[in-house]
Amino acid sequence: xxxxxxxANSRITVKPVxxxxxxxxxxxxxWHVYADDPMWVPPLRLERRFxxxxxxxxxxxxxxxxxxxxxxxxxxxxxxxxIDKLHQERYGSDSGHFGLLxxxxxSEVFSALILNAEAWLAAREIRQVSGPFNLSIxxxxxxxxxxxxxxxxxxxxxxxxxxxxxxxxxxxxxxxDLLAYKIEVDFEIPAVMQMIIRRFSPQIRLRTLQRDRxxxxxxxxxxxxxxxxxxxxxxxPFTEEEFAELGNSLRLLLPDxxxxxxxxxxxxxxxxxxxxxxxxxLKELNGRLLPFGWLKLINRVRKRQIRSGRIPLMxxxxxxxxxxxxxxxxxLVIDAPRQAGLARGIEEVELSWxxxxxxxxxxxxxxxxxxxxxxxxxxxxxx
Numbered sequence: 001x002x003x004x005x006x007x008a009n010s011r012i013t014v015k016p017v018x019x020x021x022x023x024x025x026x027x028x029x030x031w032h033v034y035a036d037d038p039m040w041v042p043p044l045r046l047e048r049r050f051x052x053x054x055x056x057x058x059x060x061x062x063x064x065x066x067x068x069x070x071x072x073x074x075x076x077x078x079x080x081x082x083i084d085k086l087h088q089e090r091y092g093s094d095s096g097h098f099g100l101l102x103x104x105x106x107s108e109v110f111s112a113l114i115l116n117a118e119a120w121l122a123a124r125e126i127r128q129v130s131g132p133f134n135l136s137i138x139x140x141x142x143x144x145x146x147x148x149x150x151x152x153x154x155x156x157x158x159x160x161x162x163x164x165x166x167x168x169x170x171x172x173x174x175x176x177d178l179l180a181y182k183i184e185v186d187f188e189i190p191a192v193m194q195m196i197i198r199r200f201s202p203q204i205r206l207r208t209l210q211r212d213r214x215x216x217x218x219x220x221x222x223x224x225x226x227x228x229x230x231x232x233x234x235x236x237p238f239t240e241e242e243f244a245e246l247g248n249s250l251r252l253l254l255p256d257x258x259x260x261x262x263x264x265x266x267x268x269x270x271x272x273x274x275x276x277x278x279x280x281x282l283k284e285l286n287g288r289l290l291p292f293g294w295l296k297l298i299n300r301v302r303k304r305q306i307r308s309g310r311i312p313l314m315x316x317x318x319x320x321x322x323x324x325x326x327x328x329x330x331x332l333v334i335d336a337p338r339q340a341g342l343a344r345g346i347e348e349v350e351l352s353w354x355x356x357x358x359x360x361x362x363x364x365x366x367x368x369x370x371x372x373x374x375x376x377x378x379x380x381x382x383x
Contacts (some may be wrong), residue, residue, distance in 0.1 A: 009069070010129050010157060011068070011071055012070070012072050012108060012112050014068070014069045014070075014110055014112045014113060015063070015067060015068055015070065016066070016116075017066040017068060017332050018305055021162060023049070023052060023066075025068050025075050026052075026078050027043075027045055027048045027049065028075065029076075029077065030042070031069060031287075032074070032075060032076065033077075033103065033160060033202065034160070034192065035106060037158075037160070037195065039148065039149070039150065039152075039158060040151070041151055041152060041158065041279045041282050041283050042283075042285070042287040043287060044282065044285070044287055044293075045287045045288065045289075046289075046290075047289075047340065050097075051278060056135075056245075057244075057245055058084075058135050058136060058242065060137075060239065061084060061085040061086045061239065062082050062083065062085070062135060062136065064081065064082035064083070064135060064289065064320070065081055065082075065120050066078065066079070066080040066142075066197070067079055067080075067113060067116050067117070069103070069109050069112055069113050070229065071106075071109060074102045075095050075120070076103065076106065076109050077103030077104060077106075077109045077110065077112075078100060078101070078103070078113070079098055079099075079100065079101050079103075079113040079114065079116065079117045079120075080098065080099045080100040080101050080117070080134075080135070081096065081097070081099075081117035081121050082096065082097050082098075082099060082122045082133070082135050083096045083097070083121070083124060083126065084096075084097065084135075086136075086236045086237065086239075087136070087137075090235070090236060090317075093125075094125065094126055094127040094128055095127075095128045095130070096121040096124070096126035096128070096129055097129065097130055097131045097132075097133045097135075097136075098117045098118075098121075098130075098131035098132055098133075098338050099132040099134045100132065100133055100134050100135075101113070101131070101132045101143070101163065102160075103163070105162040105359070107166060107167075107169060110166040110170070111169075111170060114167075114170045117129075117382055121383065126383065127248050127382055127383050128380065128381075128382060129380065129381050129382075129383060130155075130234075130378055130379065130380040130381075131378065131379065132378075133378075136236070136313070137236060138236065138238055139155075140155060140156065140157045141157070141178070141378060142157065142177075142178050142374070142376030142377055143157070143159040143167070143376060143377055143379075144159035144163075144374065144376055145159075145164050145165045145177075145376065145377045146374060146375035147180070147373050147375060148161055150373065150374070151182075151279060151283070152279060153308065153310040153330040153350045154275050154276075154277050154278045154279050154282075154310055154312075155279045155312060156180065156310070156350075156352055156374075156376075157277070157376065164379075167379050168379075171321050171383070172379035172380065172381045173379060173380060173381065174377050174379060175377075175378045175379055176356065176357075176377075176378045177355075177375055177376065177377050177378075178352075178353035178354065178356070178375070178376040178377075178378070179352070179353060179354045179355075179356055179362070179372050179374070179375055179376075180350055180351070180352035180354075180372070180373060180374035180375075180376070181224070181351045181354065181365050181371060181372050182348055182349065182370065182371055182373050183348070183351070183368065183370040183371065184241035184347060184348055184351055185341045185342050185347055185348060186342060186347075187368055188370060189331070189335055190367050192367070193327075193364075193367065193368070194328040196257055196324060196327055196328045197331050197335070197376065199324075199328065199334070200294065200325050200328035200329075203264055203265070203325070203333075204262050204263070204325075204329065204332060204335050205262070205263045205264075205266075206261070206262050206263075206332055206333070207260075207263065208256045208257045208258060208259060208260060208261070209256045209259035209261070210256075211256055214247070215247075217261075218243055218246075218247035219240065219243070220261065220268050220271075221243070221247075221259070221261075221273070221313070222243040222266035223268075224268055224269070224270065224271050224316075225238060225243075225271075225313060225315045226238060227315070227317050227318050228270075228315030228316055228318060229315060230283075230318065231318070232355060232358075233355055233357070234378070246352050249313075250273075250275070252298065252300050253275075253276065253278065254273075254275065254276075255340065255344065256301055257337060258273065258275065258276075258309075258337055258340060259271070259272070259273050259274075260272045260332075260333050264329075270314075270315065270316040270317065270320070270330065270332075271313070271314065271333060272313070272314040272333035272334065272336070272337065273311065274309050274310070274311050274337045274341065274349070275312060276306040276309055276346065277306055277307075277308040277309050277310055277350075278301070278306070280300070280306050280307065281296060281297050281300045281306070282297075284375075285297070304345040305345065306344075307345060307346060307347050307348070308346060308347065308349065308350070309348075309349045309350070310349065310350045310351075310352060311334075311337075311349060311350070311351045311352075312352065314330075314351075316330055322360070328374070330361075330364055334364070334368070351365060351370060352374070353376060356375075
């Protein structure tokens with residue numbers, strides 16, 4: 001693919017990622033961009049290699065291209081463009097995405113990256129572009145626009161302060177904001193919620209993950225999630241393979257009681273997944289699992305030395321939405337893992353992300369005393 005012609009005096013080049021070596025440079029870009037940002041948490045290089053390889057089940061329904069921008073031979077930015085068949089089935093065949101955006105504070109470099117991504121998408125008859133998605137809405141997405149003074153928790157993005165401004169310079173408009181809340185684990189459940197829980201708990205059975213039926217349990221969670229979220233903005237279903245892969249990557253690190261399933265009449269109706277915030281350890285590993293990073297990670301989880309957590313996945317089946325029993329299910333699955341978290345030394349939890357217009361969920365979080373402390377933004381543009 002040809003690069004866009006740049007002004008003659010410019011020493012910026014944008015090169016598509018075509019080889020194993022190119023991919024190494026693509027993965028390394030954030031180390032250049034965040035060199036002076038103490039809040040950034042380096043990803044694991046090995047995990048990124050896997051994520052961008054043909055083994056990622058996303059590529060069964062998505063195609064993509066990645067680029068690295070160089071100035072005077074030094075990598076200074078990167079971007080991806082991708083087209084997702086599952087997204088197109090729901091939102092139209094002219095929809096595509098950009099993602100994995102990292103760039104120094106330089107309009108010219110940024111513009112060169114965006115132009116390459118847009119040209120690739122336009123050549124494939126894409127008119128509606130949104131992002132960043134890394135690589136889909138079911139993975140990291142959005143750029144941070146508020147909350148730069150705290151590090152990201154596990155599987156949430158961090159961004160440089162200038163991304164929003166540079167995107168808007170390129171004609172992008174905010175499409176949707178995603179919010180992150182945090183709360184101390186030993187919070188008091190408000191009286192009104194305790195009353196709802198008491199009223200409906202006789203018909204609700206709460207249980208933890210049954211590890212001897214792991215694959216079946218993961219499939220149950222996927223079925224609830226895809227049903228619960230199906231009306232949400234930007235939703236695309238998790239495929240069986242994607243959710244199984246997510247399950248397998250967490251299998252070693254997740255205590256059973258961090259997954260709660262609520263049943264009504266023996267049928268799973270709601271669930272919640274809690275994660276220890278592995279970013280506390282990743283910060284120290286600087287992207288390297290080998291030789292001893294992996295041991296360090298597992299030891300810290302086993303010895304209960306991680307102080308924060310995240311609730312990334314939660315869902316109540318659609319038939320219970322906007323009903324008192326639905327509220328009871330939500331309250332119960334939020335409350336259930338608290339004791340488990342406290343027992344494991346977890347003091348604070350992030351609940352993320354929540355759509356800005358999901359007022360029902362935000363109302364529950366406000367009621368239990370959660371603080372909204374980060375905001376992520378997804379942008380869009382018509383080509």
